[in-house]
Amino acid sequence: EKRVKINVKETGDGAELSGLVEATVQSEGDAYHVLFQGDGKRHFERLPLNPETSRAHTFFEVDIVDVPTQTKACISFVDLASPVQLKNAVTNSISKSLDHLKQVISMVQSNAVTTRLQSRLRQNILTMLLQPLVCEPSR
Secondary structure (H helix, E strand, O other), X not given: OOOOOOEEEEEOOEEEEEXXXXXXXXXXXXXXXXXXXXXXXXXXXXXXXXXXXXXXXXEEEEEEEEOOOOEEEEEEEEEOOOOOXXXXXXXXXXXXXXXXXXXXXXXXXXXXXXXXXXXXXXXOHHHHHHHHHHHOOOO
16 A cells, blocks of 8 residues: 655644544444554564564544534544664654654743743644644643
């Protein structure tokens, strides 16, 4: 199956990914099916210590609606890739994004000045995507 290019567009609330699969499901089984379809498109690398090392950050978001009451809830699952000993462009990119995320989390914890925080959030795709979760933990 051919990989679809995922584009990142900056928004006022962080970033938005286009080209993703969005599906309405009616059952737990259907939700798992969509999850496994996405999981099958992830990029893995075979390394000596781990034969299936994830080489990308992964996002899975579930919006749940109770139809009779129209009550809504959102659950976000984020699997962050971790850097490995192997030095290459992928590992460097993963390390850079995780370093930016650590800096942003530190700034949020220390109640950093908003303009500095906003600037740091926009310096990396990962922090742009996680902005709603990092800056609005009650979501």
